[in-house]
Amino acid sequence: MSFFVQFLGTGSALPKENAHPSSQYIFCQNRHFLIDCGEGTQIQLRKYGIKIQKIDAIFISHLHGDHYFGLVGLLSSMHLLGRNKKINIYGPPPLDQIIRSQIEVGGARLDFQIDFHPIDDLFEGLIFEDKVLEVKTFRLKHKIPTHGFIIQEKAKPRHLISDKFKDSGLSIAFIVPFKNSQDVVDETGVIWKYLDFTTASKKSGSYAYCSDTAYSESIIDHIQNVDVLYHEATFTNHYVSRAKTTKHSTAEQAAQIAQLAKAGTLFIGHLSARYDDPKQHILEAQAFFQNVKYAEEGQIFRIC
Amino acid sequence: MSFFVQFLGTGSALPKENAHPSSQYIFCQNRHFLIDCGEGTQIQLRKYGIKIQKIDAIFISHLHGDHYFGLVGLLSSMHLLGRNKKINIYGPPPLDQIIRSQIEVGGARLDFQIDFHPIDDLFEGLIFEDKVLEVKTFRLKHKIPTHGFIIQEKAKPRHLISDKFKDSGLSIAFIVPFKNSQDVVDETGVIWKYLDFTTASKKSGSYAYCSDTAYSESIIDHIQNVDVLYHEATFTNHYVSRAKTTKHSTAEQAAQIAQLAKAGTLFIGHLSARYDDPKQHILEAQAFFQNVKYAEEGQIFRIC
Numbered sequence: 001m002s003f004f005v006q007f008l009g010t011g012s013a014l015p016k017e018n019a020h021p022s023s024q025y026i027f028c029q030n031r032h033f034l035i036d037c038g039e040g041t042q043i044q045l046r047k048y049g050i051k052i053q054k055i056d057a058i059f060i061s062h063l064h065g066d067h068y069f070g071l072v073g074l075l076s077s078m079h080l081l082g083r084n085k086k087i088n089i090y091g092p093p094p095l096d097q098i099i100r101s102q103i104e105v106g107g108a109r110l111d112f113q114i115d116f117h118p119i120d121d122l123f124e125g126l127i128f129e130d131k132v133l134e135v136k137t138f139r140l141k142h143k144i145p146t147h148g149f150i151i152q153e154k155a156k157p158r159h160l161i162s163d164k165f166k167d168s169g170l171s172i173a174f175i176v177p178f179k180n181s182q183d184v185v186d187e188t189g190v191i192w193k194y195l196d197f198t199t200a201s202k203k204s205g206s207y208a209y210c211s212d213t214a215y216s217e218s219i220i221d222h223i224q225n226v227d228v229l230y231h232e233a234t235f236t237n238h239y240v241s242r243a244k245t246t247k248h249s250t251a252e253q254a255a256q257i258a259q260l261a262k263a264g265t266l267f268i269g270h271l272s273a274r275y276d277d278p279k280q281h282i283l284e285a286q287a288f289f290q291n292v293k294y295a296e297e298g299q300i301f302r303i304c
Numbered sequence: 305m306s307f308f309v310q311f312l313g314t315g316s317a318l319p320k321e322n323a324h325p326s327s328q329y330i331f332c333q334n335r336h337f338l339i340d341c342g343e344g345t346q347i348q349l350r351k352y353g354i355k356i357q358k359i360d361a362i363f364i365s366h367l368h369g370d371h372y373f374g375l376v377g378l379l380s381s382m383h384l385l386g387r388n389k390k391i392n393i394y395g396p397p398p399l400d401q402i403i404r405s406q407i408e409v410g411g412a413r414l415d416f417q418i419d420f421h422p423i424d425d426l427f428e429g430l431i432f433e434d435k436v437l438e439v440k441t442f443r444l445k446h447k448i449p450t451h452g453f454i455i456q457e458k459a460k461p462r463h464l465i466s467d468k469f470k471d472s473g474l475s476i477a478f479i480v481p482f483k484n485s486q487d488v489v490d491e492t493g494v495i496w497k498y499l500d501f502t503t504a505s506k507k508s509g510s511y512a513y514c515s516d517t518a519y520s521e522s523i524i525d526h527i528q529n530v531d532v533l534y535h536e537a538t539f540t541n542h543y544v545s546r547a548k549t550t551k552h553s554t555a556e557q558a559a560q561i562a563q564l565a566k567a568g569t570l571f572i573g574h575l576s577a578r579y580d581d582p583k584q585h586i587l588e589a590q591a592f593f594q595n596v597k598y599a600e601e602g603q604i605f606r607i608c
Contacts, residue, residue, distance in 0.1 A: 013384055015346060015347050015350075015377075016350055017347060017348070032546055039343055039346070039347075039377045040343060042319060042343070043320070043324070043344060046319075050489075064411075064412075065376055065377050065406065065410055069373070069376060070343060073319075073343045073370070073373045075319070076317070076369045076370075077318055077319075080318055081318070092327065095407045097403065098406065098409065101405075102402065105367045106367050106369055112553070143411055144410065144411040226497060
């Protein structure tokens with residue numbers, strides 16, 4: 001599995017024993033990301049055997065406590081466990097000072113660098129990119145500035161037909177261009193076609209995270225055709241007006257977004273603590289989008 | 305049970321699934337206190353069925369995250385659950401701003417009042433008093449300013465011998481002075497002795513909390529004859545030098561303090577995450593103090 005999500009906490013603002021506040025671990029081609037880091041995330045990471053020192057970057061959607069109160073504790077534990085590798089944190093601008101003041105007041109000095117990347121309230125676009133993936137952010141519709149994230153794998157290299165390439169006697173310098181869909185002209189002027197030596201690349205996957213948000217069609221452009229969409233579904237239809245006033249979504253609204261965005265799979269979570277199970281949410285969502293699942297704590301789901 | 309402690313978290317700085325960071329719930333004659341509030345305390349409170357809205361006061365020993373990172377989350381949940389009753393928080397002065405800035409940045413407005421009572425770095429003495437108990441604080445010896453707490457029940461009223469009092473035909477106005485060990489002179493000049501109408505009052509209990517601290521005999525005066533002492537025991541003797549440099553205690557040192565203070569029962573906790581069980585700690589402590597127990601998560605212990 002080269003790209004998966006593991007749900008660490010999919011509860012809402014009032015955590016329960018089996019409904020921890022928001023946090024998700026994303027593994028993508030040896031990149032290790034966290035999205036949101038609610039209270040107790042470090043304990044959840046330990047529970048599920050995820051090595052905290054491998055985490056390269058943490059993305060915080062907004063400054064409601066159930067989405068970031070576990071962050072400074074996690075950073076402190078990284079320090080205590082001997083981390084010296086830099087970490088990148090992406091989130092609302094005031095988060096930088098919150099982190100630094102709590103570390104300072106505790107008399108601690110972290111042995112690793114925090115690169116804080118502020119996401120301004122109105123910003124939408126690329127926030128991270130390397131050779132295999134990119135992360136973009138977009139605005140959600142909540143009580144305070146809140147951002148969603150989409151992680152997209154870049155086009156993968158085509159697959160070399162090794163035997164055929166060997167038999168051709170061509171220089172290994174041809175491999176990289178072939179894998180990157182480029183024909184190569186040799187010194188005699190002959191054109192070697194990548195299509196003759198490679199097969200199609202593996203599909204690239206994408207994952208989008210939308211929590212917390214009211215129903216907002218402006219999200220759709222940003223997550224069009226996403227393979228896996230996590231969208232909050234705090235309420236059932238019975239509380240649709242409460243969803244509106246608190247700027248959260250119903251399961252039906254999450255499903256509508258998934259349908260309009262032509263998502264592959266929809267995961268719902270962030271259910272209000274008033275619900276004991278997600279049955280009704282799933283039922284209501286399925287009226288609009290068949291492939292809906294509940295984001296159960298601990299569950300690993302393969303994206304690609 | 306009118307006075308007990310329940311251990312919510314007795315782990316050290318690196319929490320594990322069954323070793324949550326520090327927090328203890330104290331019930332004393334219908335007063336509900338928390339001492340320390342590490343990350344995840346609100347989930348532990350729910351797990352053990354403790355009603356969070358009943359908590360009257362929270363005492364924070366120091367500003368290392370494993371002792372307070374659960375505080376703002378707990379306050380937020382109190383708000384979401386409709387609290388309007390004031391809460392008292394006692395702790396290091398910078399804590400006030402930490403709480404307020406995190407609430408403010410989340411766009412929240414709490415519907416209840418927080419009365420923050422700063423405990424200055426060098427302060428020792430009374431911080432809370434009502435008609436049935438008092439709470440005093442004293443300095444521990446740690447890397448940053450850290451305070452211990454002792455909760456002491458005041459002398460309880462004597463027990464009225466109801467039948468005898470009834471037969472005497474005396475006015476009910478005599479009851480309160482009798483219970484408070486006062487003789488009463490009636491209008492004819494006769495002296496009525498409280499000893500004739502009451503039996504001895506029930507014992508008053510006391511509980512002391514000392515975490516985190518290096519071995520420090522200056523604690524002893526403050527906790528003399530305490531019924532139940534919780535004292536951190538991060539290390540076994542094997543790591544005595546590490547205890548010294550990190551300003552923590554060994555189990556043996558905790559036992560020495562208990563012995564010198566003539567404590568009734570010693571609970572040890574805050575064991576380093578390197579230990580899987582407290583057996584060696586208990587063994588080493590028992591060489592100095594027989595009545596030692598491990599403060600297991602969830603355990604309730606009657607103080608009086």
